[in-house]
Amino acid sequence: MKVYNTLSRSKEEFVPLTPGEVRMYVCGVTPYDFSHIGHARSAIAFDVIRRYLRFKGFRVTFVKNYTDVDDRIIRRANERGVEAREVSEQYIAEDQKDMASLGIVPPDVAPKATEHIPEMLRLIEALVAGGFAYVVDGDVYFEVRRFPAYGKLSGKNLEELLAGARVEVDERKRDPRDFALWKGAKPGEPAWASPWGPGRPGWHIECSAMAMKYLGESFDVHGGGEDLIFPHHECEIAQAEAVTRRTFARYWLYNGFVNMGAEKMSKSLGNTLNIRDLVQRHDPEALRLFLIGTHYRSPVEFTDEGVRERARALERLRRMPLEAARLGASGAGGPDGGLPATLATARAAFAVAMDDDFNTPQALGVLFDLSRTLYAYADLVGRGERAVQPFVEGVSVLVALANALGLLERTPAGAEGPADVRARVGTLVRERDQARKRRDFTRGDALRAEIDRLGWSVEDTPSGPRIAPKTGG
Numbered sequence: 001m002k003v004y005n006t007l008s009r010s011k012e013e014f015v016p017l018t019p020g021e022v023r024m025y026v027c028g029v030t031p032y033d034f035s036h037i038g039h040a041r042s043a044i045a046f047d048v049i050r051r052y053l054r055f056k057g058f059r060v061t062f063v064k065n066y067t068d069v070d071d072r073i074i075r076r077a078n079e080r081g082v083e084a085r086e087v088s089e090q091y092i093a094e095d096q097k098d099m100a101s102l103g104i105v106p107p108d109v110a111p112k113a114t115e116h117i118p119e120m121l122r123l124i125e126a127l128v129a130g131g132f133a134y135v136v137d138g139d140v141y142f143e144v145r146r147f148p149a150y151g152k153l154s155g156k157n158l159e160e161l162l163a164g165a166r167v168e169v170d171e172r173k174r175d176p177r178d179f180a181l182w183k184g185a186k187p188g189e190p191a192w193a194s195p196w197g198p199g200r201p202g203w204h205i206e207c208s209a210m211a212m213k214y215l216g217e218s219f220d221v222h223g224g225g226e227d228l229i230f231p232h233h234e235c236e237i238a239q240a241e242a243v244t245r246r247t248f249a250r251y252w253l254y255n256g257f258v259n260m261g262a263e264k265m266s267k268s269l270g271n272t273l274n275i276r277d278l279v280q281r282h283d284p285e286a287l288r289l290f291l292i293g294t295h296y297r298s299p300v301e302f303t304d305e306g307v308r309e310r311a312r313a314l315e316r317l318r319r320m321p322l323e324a325a326r327l328g329a330s331g332a333g334g335p336d337g338g339l340p341a342t343l344a345t346a347r348a349a350f351a352v353a354m355d356d357d358f359n360t361p362q363a364l365g366v367l368f369d370l371s372r373t374l375y376a377y378a379d380l381v382g383r384g385e386r387a388v389q390p391f392v393e394g395v396s397v398l399v400a401l402a403n404a405l406g407l408l409e410r411t412p413a414g415a416e417g418p419a420d421v422r423a424r425v426g427t428l429v430r431e432r433d434q435a436r437k438r439r440d441f442t443r444g445d446a447l448r449a450e451i452d453r454l455g456w457s458v459e460d461t462p463s464g465p466r467i468a469p470k471t472g473g
Contacts, residue, residue, distance in 0.1 A: 001056070001355040004297060006229060006252040007153055011357055014251065016220045021059045023215040024050065025249070027207060027224035027232070028064045028110070031091035032072040035098045037273040037302060038258045042225050044288050045255040045296040047104045048405055049223070052354050055404040063214045064107040065207060066092055068114050069200055074189050084190050085114070098275040102284050103406050111210045113201065117192045119209040120201045123243060124181045124194075132242040136172045138184030138197040144177040147238045153252060154230035179235055181205050204235035208248070212240060222249035226256060226297075256299040273302070280434060281443060286311035288406055292360040317371055317398070317408060323378050324395040332381055332388040339377055339390040343397050346370045350401050360405060367405075370398055425456045429465050432458070 002011040016022050026046045029039055046064075053060050068088035077084040092112075099106070113120075124140055127133040132146045144150050144158065151157050161177050170176075180202035185191035191198040211219065217240070222233065233252065240248040260273075278287060282304070289310040294300045346366055353362035374394050380386040402408040432447035451458050451467070459466045 002357055003251055003253060004357045005250075006254055007250075009155070012251070016058070017218065017250070020057070021061070022053050022221065023061045023219035024053075024221040024223070025063045025065075025207070025211040025215055025219065026107075026222075027228055028066050029091075029095055030067040030070045030072060031088045031095060032070065032076045033091060034274045034276060035091075035095045036275060037278060038225065039095075040098070040102055040275050040278070040287070041258045041291050041300060042255045043099055043104050044102060044291050044406070046223050046253075048292055048296070048360060049221075049253070049358050050105065051406055052358060052404050061109075061215065062105075062107045063109045063111065063211065065210055066095075066110065066112045067203065067206060068092065068112045069190060070203065078188055088112075088114075094276070098279075101279045102275065102288060103409055109214050111214065113206040113210070114190075116206065116210050116213065117201065119213050120205045121194055123205060123209045123212075123239065124201075126243045127181065127239065130243060132238075133181055134174065135196050138182075138199060139172070139180060140182035140196055141173055141178040142181055142235070142238060142242075143174060144179070144238070145175060147242050149241070150234065150238050153234050153237055156230060156234075179204060179231065181239070204232055205239060207232070208236045208239040211236075211249075212244075217244040217248075218246045219249055221251045221253060223253040223255075226254040229254060253296075255296045256294075258300045258302050260302055280431070280438070281440065282307045283311050283314065285407055285410065286314050289314050289364070292405060293364060295361055296358060313368070314407070316375075317367065317402060318410075320371060320374060320395045320398055321408070323374075324392045327378060327381050327388050328392045330381075330388055332384060332386070334381075334385060334387045336390040337377065337380065337386050339373075339386075339394055342373055343370075343390075343394050346373075347397060347401070350404075354404070363401075363405065367398065367401055367407075370394070370401075374398065425451055425454055425467060428454075429458055429467055433465055 001014045003014045004010070005012045024046075026042075029035055050060055050062050066088070069084065073084050073087050077087045080087065096106075124133065127142065128135065128140065131143075133140055133142050144161075148158075151161065158177065162175075182194060182196060182205075183199050183202060184196070185198040185200070189200065191200055211222070222236075224233070229252075237248050286307055287310075290307045291300060293310065346369070350363050350366045353359045353366060356362070374391065377386055377391050377394065381388050381391050399408050428447050428451050432444050432451070435441075435443040435447060448458060456467050456469055459468075
């Protein structure tokens with residue numbers, strides 16, 4: 001199994017520090033607004049990586065943080081006249097809903113920066129004591145020149161960084177490249193006690209402290225969006241390795257951006273797409289299928305039509321378990337047509353794709369090729385020319401491989417029991433009601449058709465939608 005390591009700028013054999021175990025840290029969101037498609041892209045990319053590692057048999061410890069103290073949170077809180085904590089907690093709760101809607105497996109640990117101030121203070125004290133940091137008027141700065149390896153992740157050298165330094169630098173710093181570990185308290189900002197006076201942590205120190213607390217001084221994988229390579233992750237490495245003198249993280253993995261047309265998506269450009277809106281107009285699994293249709297390291301050009309196209313492809317996969325349930329009851333016998341060998345080949349091809357730096361486009365190609373083979377085999381089973389059991393086993397293989405990517409986890413309509421059907425109808429009715437309130441009548445009609453297909457009718461009344469099973473339904 002090989003992964004592309006940004007630290008070495010090459011694909012490397014993946015060898016965890018502890019055999020059979022992977023420790024993994026991914027940078028999470030700064031909760032000052034609703035999470036958007038860019039956050040979804042990163043979350044899904046690392047969810048797939050985590051799932052596949054577990055599929056391979058590794059024990060994975062997955063940590064993803066919340067940066068819940070930040071200038072943007074403070075600014076939003078001051079605008080609203082509330083505490084910063086109120087803002088961050090609101091958007092953390094919203095992010096967790098969004099991640100659940102996308103089928104993201106929750107992290108094993110989801111630490112918040114504000115709950116780890118003591119760990120950060122200990123790390124900063126060690127940096128000051130070791131001569132890597134200095135104090136100026138209640139602020140603490142990391143002295144970049146004291147860590148010659150600074151720039152090894154991003155490929156930047158110190159002289160290039162100096163040449164590119166902004167003119168309006170803090171004159172109190174020894175070097176314009178030095179970065180804040182601790183910021184002295186200012187009016188209207190949250191603050192904590194420290195040996196240098198009240199204040200709050202700088203952005204970079206939190207992840208070094210939290211990663212080492214939960215994963216140890218050296219761990220296997222650190223990930224995030226490619227915009228975090230510099231300065232955030234460069235600074236994380238410097239802070240951690242200056243104190244421990246050990247490799248902080250061994251493999252650095254990054255997902256590419258989501259673009260709208262040909263431009264990068266950003267809040268400043270006003271072209272973001274919130275997850276909570278996207279999952280109202282698109283099947284969340286179709287959104288996942290769309291995003292993993294591009295390799296995680298490459299940029300994605302987002303289009304609604306692209307997601308709708310993937311939704312149609314997804315339905316072909318979803319019909320497979322229904323076919324297995326329908327044909328499986330027949331107990332048809334006959335030759336297997338070499339299907340078991342085809343299944344073994346598919347499993348091997350899927351592993352080859354995913355073992356090559358998690359090549360999801362190639363792995364999806366294997367899935368859809370297998371589904372075509374299974375559809376053709378099902379036709380032969382229906383004509384009594386093939387045994388049904390190899391087909392049922394084939395669908396089981398298809399579902400297991402899809403699950404490794406976070407697909408086909410929803411119970412297919414038609415394979416549920418009566419209670420499951422009613423619960424699903426209730427969900428569809430609520431989605432339809434929301435679509436109608438948005439005046440998205442096309443989506444509303446599609447949802448009504450799905451409700452009808454499940455054997456239920458929906459009637460719009462002044463007091464809200466009313467559902468009932470159709471006669472014989």
